[in-house]
Amino acid sequence: MTELKRIIKAGFVNFTRSGIISWAAVLVVTITLTVITTIILLNAVLYFSLNQIKDKVDVTIYFTVGAPENKILSLKDSLQNLPEVQQVSYVSAEEALKLFRDRHQSDYPTIQALDEIKDNPLGAYLNVKAKEVSQYESIANFMKSDNALVLGSASIIDKVNYNQNKTVIDRLNNIISGAQRLGFLITLILVIISIVITFNTIRLAIYISREEIGVMRLVGASKMRVRGPFMVEGAIYGIIATIVTLILFFPATIYLGKTMTNFLGLNIYDYYLSNLFQISVIILLSGVLLGIFSSFIAARKYLNK
Amino acid sequence: MIYFNNVSKIYNKDSVALDDVTLTITTGEFVSIVGHSGAGKTTLVKMILADEVPTSGTVFFESINVPKLKNKDLTKLRRRIGVVFQDFKLLPNKTAYENIAFAMEAVGKTNEEIESDVPHVLELVDLSDKMYHFPNQMSGGEQQRLAIARAIINQPELIIADEPTGNLDAVNTYEIVQILKKINDLGTTVILTTHNRGVIDSIGKRVVTMEKGKIIRDDKNGKYVI
Numbered sequence: 146m147t148e149l150k151r152i153i154k155a156g157f158v159n160f161t162r163s164g165i166i167s168w169a170a171v172l173v174v175t176i177t178l179t180v181i182t183t184i185i186l187l188n189a190v191l192y193f194s195l196n197q198i199k200d201k202v203d204v205t206i207y208f209t210v211g212a213p214e215n216k217i218l219s220l221k222d223s224l225q226n227l228p229e230v231q232q233v234s235y236v237s238a239e240e241a242l243k244l245f246r247d248r249h250q251s252d253y254p255t256i257q258a259l260d261e262i263k264d265n266p267l268g269a270y271l272n273v274k275a276k277e278v279s280q281y282e283s284i285a286n287f288m289k290s291d292n293a294l295v296l297g298s299a300s301i302i303d304k305v306n307y308n309q310n311k312t313v314i315d316r317l318n319n320i321i322s323g324a325q326r327l328g329f330l331i332t333l334i335l336v337i338i339s340i341v342i343t344f345n346t347i348r349l350a351i352y353i354s355r356e357e358i359g360v361m362r363l364v365g366a367s368k369m370r371v372r373g374p375f376m377v378e379g380a381i382y383g384i385i386a387t388i389v390t391l392i393l394f395f396p397a398t399i400y401l402g403k404t405m406t407n408f409l410g411l412n413i414y415d416y417y418l419s420n421l422f423q424i425s426v427i428i429l430l431s432g433v434l435l436g437i438f439s440s441f442i443a444a445r446k447y448l449n450k
Numbered sequence: 451m452i453y454f455n456n457v458s459k460i461y462n463k464d465s466v467a468l469d470d471v472t473l474t475i476t477t478g479e480f481v482s483i484v485g486h487s488g489a490g491k492t493t494l495v496k497m498i499l500a501d502e503v504p505t506s507g508t509v510f511f512e513s514i515n516v517p518k519l520k521n522k523d524l525t526k527l528r529r530r531i532g533v534v535f536q537d538f539k540l541l542p543n544k545t546a547y548e549n550i551a552f553a554m555e556a557v558g559k560t561n562e563e564i565e566s567d568v569p570h571v572l573e574l575v576d577l578s579d580k581m582y583h584f585p586n587q588m589s590g591g592e593q594q595r596l597a598i599a600r601a602i603i604n605q606p607e608l609i610i611a612d613e614p615t616g617n618l619d620a621v622n623t624y625e626i627v628q629i630l631k632k633i634n635d636l637g638t639t640v641i642l643t644t645h646n647r648g649v650i651d652s653i654g655k656r657v658v659t660m661e662k663g664k665i666i667r668d669d670k671n672g673k674y675v676i
Contacts, residue, residue, distance in 0.1 A: 147560070147561070148558075151555055158543075159543060162543045163543070354543075356539070357541050357542065357543070359539075360539045360540070360541060361541070361552070361556070362525075362528070363499065363501070363528060363533055363539070364528070364533075364552065364553045364556050364600065365525055365526075365528040365529035365553070365556045365557060365604075366525070366552070366555075366556035367522075367525050367556070368521070368525075370555070370556060449521075
């Protein structure tokens, strides 16, 4: 316990006495954490946009006029039971007509034509939303295979707009998975570069103390007693850098929130505020672990004497 | 206490630091190892600390086979030896007080022991007024006295002083030698390496003379003869 207290105290004393070197290390860790936070926010924007696009995709099954409602509802139930399906909404023929009339309110000739027919020329339809864009195809295949759909010899299904939308859905699917892959790759590369730079900065800070490490060992200090204060220093770099980064992102996200919300479709400042706790935990852990781990590895080189 | 048996240290064919050295040092002795630069004095004493490993031969500290020591036991051995270097090797980021406190912390002394012993030892080497000075705020002689204070604080069984007066003027040299003699009088074994004739002649104790990695003379109450 005394040993631990001494190590922690020595870490703090070393940090303050190393002056500019400590602050250079803090600066580099801050840059790394800024990169990580930026990536978190960019990912949020990317996923938000992708989700919005995904939300616009659906498949509609149009039924023939006069298709019995119980058949349609039993199809709705079996669709609802599919694991890929997120939501199925049923629009009856009457509702379809009402929606049509509402939509064409100002289109007088169309309304007039509709009035002349008297009978409802529109069939009911089901609107199907899948959990993932890639799953529309299997839903479409399901509908082809389901015998419950067949009424006598004629199908009650008038048409499914999946085939018309297929090309668009496929392309969208490719773009989404491509964007996710690219995002992940860029994240990985940036994080690795930042870690390498931080690691080297801390290594340089410890290189300056290499003789000191040798002397401590000659005086009979245990490895942990020598290495401990450096690890504490590394943790201090991480903690200060986290605080600086969190503060820096307030004005930055306020500015982006004001100017970019329309373009991004997401208020970055609101997102930052509502996820502040998670972001703080992520960058605090990254900063502290990076500091401790880099110090641990860097000091090892001079310890084996 | 210390036994070198046929110890050689060969870096490569053209660079032989020690050549078949056999030497015994008994408890309580004051042994001066003299010789020109490159004679192998420092390599020899570094082997006691396992800071150098012999190419062949054995080095024993009492019954401990020093080169074979594991890391943990090496730390324990070093705690039994106090070391003074020509370049002082003080911790630059620590004050005089903290330099000595660190050596005490390393061996697991309590805070109370540290608080009572450090001022005492600093008084012994006449550095009470420099307690909170950093090494770069002290003169060479003061730094060396601090290094000696650090070396003796844990009451080691052996003090190794490797060219401790190499960077000092005559007055400071005299003071350091007097302190070492006093430590030896109190029962601690001292090994001193030097090439300072005045120092050796003023001590008047055992002198081991080295040349080109070999021991060429070993005199009780010796003088500097090269």
